Each structure stands twice: as C-alpha cells, then as structure tokens.
Amino acid sequence: MRTLKFLLQKEFRQIFRDPSILRIIFVMPAIQLIILPLAADYEVKNIKLAVVDNNHSDYSRQLVSKITSSGYFQLQHFGSSYKEALQEVEQDKADLILEIPSQFSKDIVKENEASLLLSVNAINGVKANLGAAYLRSIIQDFNRELRLRWIQFPRFNPEMNIETPSSNWYNVHLNYKFFMVPGILVVLVTMVGAFLTSLNIVKEKEIGTIEQINVTPIHKYHFILGKLIPFWVLGLVVLGIGLGIARVVYGIVPVGSYLTIFCFAAVYLLAVLGLGLLISTYTASQQQAMLLSFFMMMIFILLGGLYTSIDSMPPWAQAITKVNPVAYFIEVMRMVVLKGSGLADIKYHLLTVLGFAVVLNSWAVLSYRKRA
Structure with a gap:
C-alpha cells in the first residue's frame, strides 16, 4: 500500500500540474452536456x-x-x-x-x-x-x-363518440431531454475515462520515464492501479458534476437513488479505464492510442442505444451490444433516472460490466511488460 500511495501521489500531481488536462476533464464535459441535449432533438418541427x-x-x-x-x-x-x-x-x-x-x-x-x-x-x-x-x-x-x-342518425349518432385516453409512464410529458441527457452524460464520462487512460502509459513511453519506472521494484499491478485509480476518482467527480448540471439546467432529478447510479458507475469506470489502459499498453505513441480509442468509442457509442433503439438494430448489431459496456450504462441510467430502478433491478447489468472490468484489467496487467 505504501508503494501504491507514492504512485498515486505522482499521478495526481502530474494530472493537476497540466491545465489542459483539467480543462478536458471538467470544463469540456460541462459545456457539452449543456449544449448537446438542446441540439439532439427527436421532435421534427418547422x-x-x-x-x-x-x-x-x-x-x-x-x-x-x-x-x-x-x-x-x-x-x-x-x-x-x-x-x-x-x-x-x-x-x-x-x-x-x-x-x-x-x-x-x-x-x-x-x-x-x-x-x-x-x-x-x-x-x-x-x-x-x-x-x-x-x-x-x-x-x-x-x-x-x-x-x-x-353521417346522421339512425345510422350513426354523432353524439356517441368513443375516446381513448392515454397516459405516458415514466416520461409523462414525453420530454426528450429526460431521455437524452442521461445517455449523453454516459458518453461524456466514457470519453473522458477511455481517452485519458489510453494516453497515460503511452505518455510515459514518449517522454522516457517508463524506463525509470521499469527498473524499480514496482509490481505490474501496482503500476496499473496507480494509473487507474486517479482517473476512476476523476470519472466519478465528472459524473457528479454532470448530474448536478442535469438537475440545475434541465430539472432532471432521478426517480431512483443517486447511490445506485454511483455504485454502477464505479464498476463501469473500472471496465472503461481497463480498456483504456489495455490500449495504452499495446500502442507506441499517443497518436496511435487516440486513433484506436476514437475508433472503438465511436462503435460503442453508435451501437449503445443513445440515438437508435437496440431492438431496431439488425441481429449482428444487437450481438455487438452484448459486449458493449456503454450500452449497459445508458440503459441503467435511463432505468434509474426515469423508472426509479434499484440495485436488484440492474443486477444483470452490474454483473456483466463487472465481468468486463475483471477481464480488461487483468488483460492490461498481463500485457504490460517491464522489459522490452
């Protein structure tokens, strides 16, 4: 734990020392969350x-x-x-x-x-x-x-009119923002976590500090945890800021518990950050890491059910969503925010994403080589 403590101190100092990273982590998601739901309108008018x-x-x-x-x-x-x-x-x-x-x-x-x-x-x-x-x-x-x-009586009595009243469950006024904002927040948290962690180890390679770390007696899992935990904490902070913006700007208050959202987000971020670290261990430059991360994130987002229903996708696309962690988090966010689902209702999603986290982080640890 003492070794991990020093690694975490190093990572947090390195993050907060760079103003551009802080802007990417905090300012950009906030601006995007305010602007994107206003443009992503499902209603066709004019x-x-x-x-x-x-x-x-x-x-x-x-x-x-x-x-x-x-x-x-x-x-x-x-x-x-x-x-x-x-x-x-x-x-x-x-x-x-x-x-x-x-x-x-x-x-x-x-x-x-x-x-x-x-x-x-x-x-x-x-x-x-x-x-x-x-x-x-x-x-x-x-x-x-x-x-x-x-049409006149007796063939038809115009006074006899059958009306069918309807009620909309969960989203009573059919406000598309209540449907879009939770999904967009998931995408922003994913982008921050996946992009920054995919650049993390590669940055050490490019500036030459990876060799200094490799000659130390630090274990591989210490090194991976030291890279993962800071962005895991920052990802939860970004999620909290996003939920605050959703409440203040759009008046979206989850019907379910905030604790349920953060519990699932904690496990989900482990999976996404593990994917970013895995990409970082296999790439040799930040450019390669960014392109590969962008490629994978675009597939995850477009096939995540944010803009189109998963049930309307062709069978091969629905099969891909089974291994898409973004699709699970978008569905969970909408379940908790609109329906008030609890941990018992999302246990399948939680266990599936936990499996992704275990596999991806274990893969990242095993693929990291301390010797060239």
Whole structure:
C-alpha cells in the first residue's frame, strides 16, 4: 500500500500540474452536456409545406387551416400550380407538397370520399417520414370531423363518440431531454475515462520515464492501479458534476437513488479505464492510442442505444451490444433516472460490466511488460 500511495501521489500531481488536462476533464464535459441535449432533438418541427389548392372551397381552406394551426408545419407556398410547388422542393424551400384536386369538395359531398396527393422530399429520410406521418394524422382527424358532421342518425349518432385516453409512464410529458441527457452524460464520462487512460502509459513511453519506472521494484499491478485509480476518482467527480448540471439546467432529478447510479458507475469506470489502459499498453505513441480509442468509442457509442433503439438494430448489431459496456450504462441510467430502478433491478447489468472490468484489467496487467 505504501508503494501504491507514492504512485498515486505522482499521478495526481502530474494530472493537476497540466491545465489542459483539467480543462478536458471538467470544463469540456460541462459545456457539452449543456449544449448537446438542446441540439439532439427527436421532435421534427418547422416542416416547410407547399399547398396546391385547385379547389378553393370551404373544405380545402378548413383543411389547410387545420394543418398550419398544428404547430408542426410552416406554409411556405400556396398556389394552384404543382410545377411551381415542385420548384420550391427542388430549391429546398419546401419539404412536402399537398395537392388538393379541383373536385375535392364535390367528391366529399356526393361520393363520400376524396383523394389528396402528398409528395414528400425524401432526401432527409427522418424528416420525410415524420412529416408525412404528422400530415396523414391531421388529414385523418379532419376526415373524422367530416364524418361526424355528415353521417346522421339512425345510422350513426354523432353524439356517441368513443375516446381513448392515454397516459405516458415514466416520461409523462414525453420530454426528450429526460431521455437524452442521461445517455449523453454516459458518453461524456466514457470519453473522458477511455481517452485519458489510453494516453497515460503511452505518455510515459514518449517522454522516457517508463524506463525509470521499469527498473524499480514496482509490481505490474501496482503500476496499473496507480494509473487507474486517479482517473476512476476523476470519472466519478465528472459524473457528479454532470448530474448536478442535469438537475440545475434541465430539472432532471432521478426517480431512483443517486447511490445506485454511483455504485454502477464505479464498476463501469473500472471496465472503461481497463480498456483504456489495455490500449495504452499495446500502442507506441499517443497518436496511435487516440486513433484506436476514437475508433472503438465511436462503435460503442453508435451501437449503445443513445440515438437508435437496440431492438431496431439488425441481429449482428444487437450481438455487438452484448459486449458493449456503454450500452449497459445508458440503459441503467435511463432505468434509474426515469423508472426509479434499484440495485436488484440492474443486477444483470452490474454483473456483466463487472465481468468486463475483471477481464480488461487483468488483460492490461498481463500485457504490460517491464522489459522490452
């Protein structure tokens, strides 16, 4: 323990001596946590709509008014020429075209049915799909209102209307920040831990101090623990700062216990830091370590369930998530913050990440060579 104490003193002095490392550890994650959730918005708004009204009736005006009053669409173009509306799409001034035929009101009154043309700019697939879905939903509501207005008793009683109330569990107001902020916080803690530890041993190699350490009677596990523990402590500090920012800036207070989050984070950081140290033992320069860490972190983050649901991924991607520690922590954070899960609920995730930590740190100790 005395040997480990001196190693820890050396590492902490080396960390706090470099102002750039302190900025990376504390300032950058704080700024990113404040900015990223504001930009990573799942809601699609301000969809630019071009309407081609060939009917000019009360029904067509009511339909257009209902669409524009929904709050999702901006009426960018209104005219009677489909060609002009298509030019708006080609110039990226419109996302959707709704064409109302000239027989629209007549078909509704006499035929009890009418057709509309919906043309969608599918360059941005997400915006196209959601925009078309919003517009179809509004048209269906408009159609339902007309049916209630025109169908008379005894075939149908307009006063008899079946309503289906719904309630949203865990995220009552469907606030995407409550879903995104915990996941983004996991990513920031992972980036700080993995990047800095992957550069740690390599930095000793580049400045030449690794030879001085190797000739000392320090055991390999002492050396690895001396490199791991400081960043483990700093990772928990960054997590605490992030949870504070989430509470102050976004009003996110975990339904579950902070103790549950920190217990899992303590084990998770051991796994991530072990991965960083493992990378550091196999690389010869900081550039190699940074590129390899960036490559692995991008895969872990993109396949971690932050932006896309793991259940929607193809089978081969779902298989990769089984060995992705980031996916486990993102799921645990959302379970604790939104559902109030306890240690008993996350025991599978905890044991799995603990297995990652044991394997990766043991591998790092065994792969470190005191002799070239």
